[in-house]
Amino acid sequence: MSTVHCCTAAGEIAGNSSVGCGIRTQCASTGSNELPANAGRAGRPGAVDQPVIGIVCGTRPEIIKLAPVYHALRAQGWARVVWVHTGQHADMAEHMLGCFDIVPDLRLTRSGAGIEQFSIECRAQLGQLMAAQPWDMCVVQGDTESAFLGALCAFYRRIPVAHVEAGLRTYNLERPFPEEGLRQMISRITALHFAPTERARDALLREGLRDADILVTGNTVVDAQLWTSDKYGIKREPGASKGPIVVTVHRREHWGGEMQEIFEAVAEVAREHPDRQVRFPVHLNPVVQRAARDILGDVPNVELTAPFDYLEMQRALAGASLVLTDSGGLQEEAPTFGVPVLVLRHETERPECVEAGCAALVGPHREGIVREVRRLLNDELAWRRMQASTNPFGDGRASQRIADVLAAHLVPVPSTEAVAA
Numbered sequence: 001m002s003t004v005h006c007c008t009a010a011g012e013i014a015g016n017s018s019v020g021c022g023i024r025t026q027c028a029s030t031g032s033n034e035l036p037a038n039a040g041r042a043g044r045p046g047a048v049d050q051p052v053i054g055i056v057c058g059t060r061p062e063i064i065k066l067a068p069v070y071h072a073l074r075a076q077g078w079a080r081v082v083w084v085h086t087g088q089h090a091d092m093a094e095h096m097l098g099c100f101d102i103v104p105d106l107r108l109t110r111s112g113a114g115i116e117q118f119s120i121e122c123r124a125q126l127g128q129l130m131a132a133q134p135w136d137m138c139v140v141q142g143d144t145e146s147a148f149l150g151a152l153c154a155f156y157r158r159i160p161v162a163h164v165e166a167g168l169r170t171y172n173l174e175r176p177f178p179e180e181g182l183r184q185m186i187s188r189i190t191a192l193h194f195a196p197t198e199r200a201r202d203a204l205l206r207e208g209l210r211d212a213d214i215l216v217t218g219n220t221v222v223d224a225q226l227w228t229s230d231k232y233g234i235k236r237e238p239g240a241s242k243g244p245i246v247v248t249v250h251r252r253e254h255w256g257g258e259m260q261e262i263f264e265a266v267a268e269v270a271r272e273h274p275d276r277q278v279r280f281p282v283h284l285n286p287v288v289q290r291a292a293r294d295i296l297g298d299v300p301n302v303e304l305t306a307p308f309d310y311l312e313m314q315r316a317l318a319g320a321s322l323v324l325t326d327s328g329g330l331q332e333e334a335p336t337f338g339v340p341v342l343v344l345r346h347e348t349e350r351p352e353c354v355e356a357g358c359a360a361l362v363g364p365h366r367e368g369i370v371r372e373v374r375r376l377l378n379d380e381l382a383w384r385r386m387q388a389s390t391n392p393f394g395d396g397r398a399s400q401r402i403a404d405v406l407a408a409h410l411v412p413v414p415s416t417e418a419v420a421a
């Protein structure tokens with residue numbers, strides 16, 4: 001994936017101006033405060049015939065998984081690509097955008113702290129934006145509020161929706177909450193479903209979606225990893241069997257008792273293995289911050305840090321002996337470095353890693369977590385058996401496949417007369 005500094009992209013949408021209620025264009029300063037009179041469909045001088053693809057996202061994992069698609073589309077050059085940042089994950093997202101050389105073309109304003117207020121404001125701004133700039137396709141990823149609102153607003157504007165990481169299911173609307181419901185709703189209004197695995201494709205077929213609209217591409221998270229590992233020389237560290245245990249926990253459905261049990265399990269294991277470092281980049285959500293500090297703050301070999309930036313996270317995985325997580329992305333990334341994963345959930349939309357033997361579903365309760373961690377720390381053979389040899393979620397070319405399919409749908413094929421002329 002080539003790195004394209006996106007100021008040029010951003011610069012093509014003129015100036016720092018307000019479009020609609022609070023939408024700010026973000027670009028290299030061009031001095032103008034207005035969209036140029038001869039602006040093309042995307043507010044860009046000229047290029048009125050290029051298809052316009054809007055990418056709508058706002059959280060850390062969406063940026064990681066859409067960055068490869070963004071760069072693949074820009075490298076192919078047949079479309080005008082507009083990155084819209086919703087601001088859903090304000091601070092964590094800024095880091096991620098920088099890691100992937102992305103300067104959003106448009107940033108929505110976020111004033112409300114809660115998800116409900118965010119949703120109302122985001123929906124209003126996206127609706128204005130899509131009315132002002134007719135897009136040919138709206139690309140969203142996964143299962144967040146930003147993804148759902150991007151899809152919904154596009155649907156109302158009759159803009160086709162392309163859904164990256166389509167078809168993951170637990171079929172339990174309570175877990176993960178609200179993501180399972182959001183992801184299923186997005187599927188109902190999506191035109192192109194980019195399923196990461198055959199299992200995801202089968203889920204969409206069972207729901208009555210057309211086979212012709214479903215493409216199995218692999219997960220773009222592996223594209224991001226391989227691009228980053230190649231660029232920065234990150235690879236599995238020798239002696240990782242004694243490396244740190246990496247912990248990440250953030251899911252809403254764990255807030256309260258289950259999160260407390262998870263952290264108590266981490267404290268118990270850390271105290272039993274004082275020589276084993278535990279690295280825990282704590283999600284910025286105040287609920288997670290408070291619980292982690294209260295339960296783990298005084299355990300000597302537990303390092304509570306700010307969220308890692310993407311590079312730090314990949315380097316942490318490369319040296320880790322074990323990952324304890326409720327994260328979706330980390331279940332998909334750990335196999336790239338062969339790190340065994342204990343999934344701190346009741347169920348996972350990623351059973352492929354469990355079936356491949358490189359992850360185990362241990363649940364969010366203290367006893368089960370402690371038992372499984374002890375087993376792997378005390379039985380090197382069992383630990384080695386969980387070393388993934390390949391990543392079941394992708395081969396690093398998902399974004400290229402997605403860009404090719406979008407081109408096939410959006411780039412007009414010259415008519416035979418035109419070709420003959």
Ligand SMILES: CC(=O)N[C@@H]1[C@@H](OP(=O)(O)OP(=O)(O)OC[C@H]2O[C@@H](n3ccc(=O)[nH]c3=O)[C@H](O)[C@@H]2O)O[C@H](CO)[C@@H](O)[C@@H]1O
Nearest residue numbers: 061062142143144176179281307308309310313327328329
């Ligand atoms: C239900 C569910 O599973 N939904 C998922 C959820 O994503 P998630 O669970 O993967 O969310 P996180 O864990 O926050 O992000 C993980 C990414 O962040 C990087 N990371 C992490 C900690 C850190 O300190 N520094 C980092 O750089 C890490 O390497 C990884 O790439 O929503 C996504 C969007 O819709 C979905 O795609 C996805 O299904």
